[in-house]
Amino acid sequence: MIPNDTPWSGLEAGKIDTRRISAAARWNWFWAVMPRADVALVLQLLNLPQPAPDLPKLRNLDIRFQTLPGGPILYIRLKDNAQLELFETLCRDVMAAGELAETEAEALERAIGRTFRWHYLLRGGKLDVLPEEAQKGLIGEIEVLKLLIASLGAKPALTAWTGPSGAPKDFELKTDCIEVKARRGASQPFVKISNEHQLADVPDRHLWLAILAVDKVQPPHGRTLTEYVAEVTELLEWTEPSAIMDWDLHLADAGYDVLHDYSAWRWIVSPPDFHTITEGFPRIAAPVPLGLSGVTYALALSACAPFRARWDDVRSGLVNEGQQ
Template identity: 30%
Template sequence: MEAGRRPGHRGRGRRVIDETIWRDLEAPQPGAGRSVRRLFPESPHDIHLSVTHPGRRRMLLLRADARAADRVRRLLVDLPQTSGLSLSLSSISPREFELQVSLTADDLREVFSPLVEDIAEVVRDTDTGATALEAAVRRFLHWQQLMRTVSRDGLGNEGRRGLFGELYFLRGYLLPWIPHVAAVSAWTGPEGTPQDFQLANAAVEVKTTTAKSPRTVRIANERQLDDTGVEALLLTQIAVDERRGGAGESLNTLVDSVRSRLDSPLARARLDAQLIRVGYFPNQRDLYEEPRFTLRRTDLWKVVDGFPRIVESDLDQGVGNCTYDIDVSALEAHRVTTDEVTELIRGTDG
């Protein structure tokens, strides 16, 4: 059986797959079967959310022809197991197959929605059925790796520190000045974008350090400070004290502070989805009461011509993944004020 296909559609404004959609699909149905809702009607791919009845298992479904299925089978060989999640390929007719991403444990419900949302987004714009299936499997593997990396110990020290800095910037520099949905949607770092924040007229890369007197800024690759196609690019370094106990702010406290400021359920859902993407899982909150962070200073620079950096166009063919340090003393001419950053974020500069 199939429920009405009212699309759980998100345009580029990123409507989040939330509990309302799942509860609609979980509404009691007469007899066995499943409820289905199509995502992205404008996409050439057949992507659905689904819930089985009477078991109420949540799934993401992607249909493709037999040729596409044959190409992706190699990726499913020796697929590692992840507790609470499964990935399978099933034949639904002699010529049609269905890739199923399924939730098998209720304690991962909060993780499952952003996981399938992320996979569906990746699949939506692929060219063919084969590339769609392959993209879905590879993205599932990405999530498996994230969940294994985070594991029982949660985010590592660098991950916690980086997340603190990005949320601090979101709270202090975006939420006071632009609509909250737009502010949270601008936080794209968890999706692997070149910079941590991407606004309509500016991008921002945020670095967080515990160095007492930071003399350098570590740049992870040649794309982080590449302003190609960006109206304005900012580099921010947030220096914090990090210690157990004391009067500082824990990661949990900062997360709760940001969430409490958001003025819409959509903004809060978007925040929660991005937190999960970065590896901050709701069932691990007890791991993030320590350490405590105290702000020491914030440095703001605008990346323009003459800014010391390595960008992709400077590199010889075959060279990439360049990690390098910039001496802070070389950035003084590029320093900007908080007011100037605010004007850029609000789109009122110049």
């Protein structure tokens, strides 16, 4: 039973029954009730995208393309009506994102990308904001990601960003890997290495360690995590909108939720210092003696100094890789 105080009230089950959301909308959005009485948001399209983009896979949502007698559609269907109120908020947010587009193809990209923003929450992820250490770590990775976007382009850089998925290295490219460490500038001159795999060699790849100072400051100084995220989102919206979907998915995997309030924390970040991990670099790396695992240790910055490298040195190898 659909409550009367929802946008879907009055629509009939047993068929796809729809109601246009707004005659003033730029694109053709509809509230819909599907044959099994499931509520949905529908975007009517002139053409199906070729090739079809990846769609979010969410536990409580069904997101698909379908061709009807009136033309193709994208629909987002709620499987569990217990989440009806949250689903309405999602639908309005998705539509608002799509309405910013100048073309139908861009509207579709924005709608799918915004749905990815929600996937972490709706798949049962944590509802809490990221703790301070996780905020620092994400900001550090975003700063390195920005350098890679400038050098390689958005999509190759996002493909290389493997840290949020739990990979051993934060960035993995064809011939290079980058591990990122964020630290407080005023803390002891060490960085924490979380396990023996972080600085372990990768066959046929060069390994770099990027260290950044990420410090908490008082207003009006610094920026919130939300603002660091928004900077990259705006960059992608202007330069490569088709990459926003990948960006949103990475953020969700990192535990970032656009609905969370990060205004209580403001941060300043230094440019990253890069180090080449070669023979002689101080580290405990896999393989470790049999019976040991999860080796955590403190790495002194002074011991890393002889292995400092310029970003230009790192970038030249990455650019050459991108041309292969």
